[in-house]
Amino acid sequence: MSEPSGSNSASALLPVVPFLKIPETGDPYLEGHKCQDCGAVFIGERDNCSSCASRDHLKPVRLSNDGELYVFSIVHRSFPGIEVPYVSAVVDLEGGGTVKGNLINVEPDPEKIKMGMPVEVVYQTAPRKDAEGNEYLTYYFQPRG
Amino acid sequence: MSDVYILGVDMIKFGRFPETSVPKLGATAALMALDDAGLNIKDMEALYCGNLGQAGAMVGQRVLAEIGQTGIPVVNCANACATGATAFREGWMAIKAGVYDVVLAVGVEQMGKGLLGGGGPKKGIPTEGLLGSGTMPCVFAEAGMEHSRKYGTSFEQFAKVSVKNHHHSTLNPKAMYQIETPLDTVMNAEMISYPNTKLMCSVNVDGSAAAVLISERKLKEIGSKRAVKVRASILTSDPYQERNLTMPDVNTCTQQAAAKAYEMAGVGPEDIDLVELHDCFATAEILHYGNLGLGKPEDAGRMIDEGETAHGGRIPVNVSGGLLSKGHPLGATGIANIYEVSTHLRGEAGKRQVEGATFGLTHVIGLGSACGIHILEKV
Numbered sequence: 009m010s011e012p013s014g015s016n017s018a019s020a021l022l023p024v025v026p027f028l029k030i031p032e033t034g035d036p037y038l039e040g041h042k043c044q045d046c047g048a049v050f051i052g053e054r055d056n057c058s059s060c061a062s063r064d065h066l067k068p069v070r071l072s073n074d075g076e077l078y079v080f081s082i083v084h085r086s087f088p089g090i091e092v093p094y095v096s097a098v099v100d101l102e103g104g105g106t107v108k109g110n111l112i113n114v115e116p117d118p119e120k121i122k123m124g125m126p127v128e129v130v131y132q133t134a135p136r137k138d139a140e141g142n143e144y145l146t147y148y149f150q151p152r153g
Numbered sequence: 154m155s156d157v158y159i160l161g162v163d164m165i166k167f168g169r170f171p172e173t174s175v176p177k178l179g180a181t182a183a184l185m186a187l188d189d190a191g192l193n194i195k196d197m198e199a200l201y202c203g204n205l206g207q208a209g210a211m212v213g214q215r216v217l218a219e220i221g222q223t224g225i226p227v228v229n230c231a232n233a234c235a236t237g238a239t240a241f242r243e244g245w246m247a248i249k250a251g252v253y254d255v256v257l258a259v260g261v262e263q264m265g266k267g268l269l270g271g272g273g274p275k276k277g278i279p280t281e282g283l284l285g286s287g288t289m290p291c292v293f294a295e296a297g298m299e300h301s302r303k304y305g306t307s308f309e310q311f312a313k314v315s316v317k318n319h320h321h322s323t324l325n326p327k328a329m330y331q332i333e334t335p336l337d338t339v340m341n342a343e344m345i346s347y348p349n350t351k352l353m354c355s356v357n358v359d360g361s362a363a364a365v366l367i368s369e370r371k372l373k374e375i376g377s378k379r380a381v382k383v384r385a386s387i388l389t390s391d392p393y394q395e396r397n398l399t400m401p402d403v404n405t406c407t408q409q410a411a412a413k414a415y416e417m418a419g420v421g422p423e424d425i426d427l428v429e430l431h432d433c434f435a436t437a438e439i440l441h442y443g444n445l446g447l448g449k450p451e452d453a454g455r456m457i458d459e460g461e462t463a464h465g466g467r468i469p470v471n472v473s474g475g476l477l478s479k480g481h482p483l484g485a486t487g488i489a490n491i492y493e494v495s496t497h498l499r500g501e502a503g504k505r506q507v508e509g510a511t512f513g514l515t516h517v518i519g520l521g522s523a524c525g526i527h528i529l530e531k532v
Contacts, residue, residue, distance in 0.1 A: 051399060079298040106395065106399040123302045136279065
């Protein structure tokens with residue numbers, strides 16, 4: 009498990025997305041919602057299950073920080089101001105939940121990135137601030153082990 | 154229920170027309186299709202208009218303002234890249250239901266240059282390039298990598314799709330680009346999002362296409378030897394899949410639409426003589442060989458290697474040059490590919506004619522997702 013970087017406590021940071029939870033005490037984590045009827049795991053909050061259509065049977069779950077790289081692309085052209093290249097990754101988390109994010113601490117070279125390789129979620133202060141100067145906590149994936 | 158036929162169909166040559174307007178672009182194709190049908194706007198009982206960029210702006214009515222405000226009902230459709238096919242299908246359904254005998258379907262789009270997708274949240278900080286990429290080249294790169302993961306499909310095989318489709322475009326005067334691109338040129342072009350290089354991405358262009366649909370009864374009354382029969386019209390959305398809220402799934406909705414389309418048409422993939430499928434990116438075409446039943450999914454790489462989907466091959470795919478060459482004006486694409494297949498079924502495709510074509514299939518995907526498939530038959 010990684011600690012958020014920087015000297016500020018994580019609670020001083022805003023979450024980059026609503027499903028990144030920053031508790032008062034303890035480590036940040038990604039939150040999913042799990043259907044109590046069919047077991048489907050969704051990223052973020054929802055009321056109804058889009059797999060089995062059951063209503064109001066979804067419970068928040070803390071998603072694992074360990075997962076497996078499902079697929080990736082190496083992005084060489086993005087919108088103006090976005091630093092390239094970077095690795096866009098789709099990761100299946102252990103216990104359910106599929107999340108998209110940047111894969112870091114790898115060379116952006118297709119020969120060096122293996123689909124199926126174990127990765128972990130790490131939390132860091134984002135390199136961008138909003139218009140009011142607020143800082144954000146974001147998540148990344150990095151190779152595990 | 155009445156069988157439905159295409160009496161007239163046409164498209165403009167796609168390109169960049171910043172000086173014109175969406176209704177004017179749509180009107181041009183509408184008049185071309187009416188002329189092809191030998192009919193007048195006053196003969197039309199309804200208009201189904203597909204456009205995405207101005208979905209809230211009554212484009213169909215504004216098209217009529219350009220060519221004749223006859224007071225007919227207008228339905229404006231938006232369904233991402235399946236917009237044109239959806240408009241066409243709405244017209245097909247109205248005739249099938251016996252409500253009308255002759256209707257007009259128009260698809261039109263005016264687009265800027267640049268990347269599509271990747272819109273971030275309104276609040277907070279932009280997540281593009283922080284939480285992966287939502288750009289379309291990346292989304293379809295990742296979809297292609299899933300095929301690589303399962304079946305070992307290579308960058309080179311994906312690139313060969315562009316070589317093939319760009320080669321086909323050299324025989325299509327209505328394609329935006331008609332340029333040969335050898336394999337090394339495709340693979341060494343600017344990498345946009347691995348494995349999609351710039352020459353493996355469709356072009357944002359302006360364009361329009363239109364079709365006149367007619368009931369069997371009315372067709373017999375008018376008489377035409379150039380009508381094309383609509384044997385199947387199918388639209389699906391993406392059913393739940395464990396990853397598809399994170400990673401759009403263009404496969405399952407296509408597989409389900411194809412199965413329903415073959416069933417409705419009473420034919421199988423072995424009966425299809427040509428296919429115009431949604432090659433918005435080179436990676437996407439490979440996925441759809443298996444999704445449409447043109448071969449086994451694991452054989453898609455071999456099919457492109459051996460030229461099975463090239464003009465003259467076992468099952469020619471995108472002999473128009475595809476979206477990779479024609480360009481991809483989102484709302485027009487679904488009717489433009491109906492124009493292409495109809496032109497072959499009529500035996501009017503000139504140098505790129507697929508000889509003896511009896512059945513053809515058109516396919517579009519709107520990400521999010523919508524899949525539209527039509528199976529057309531020579532009469």
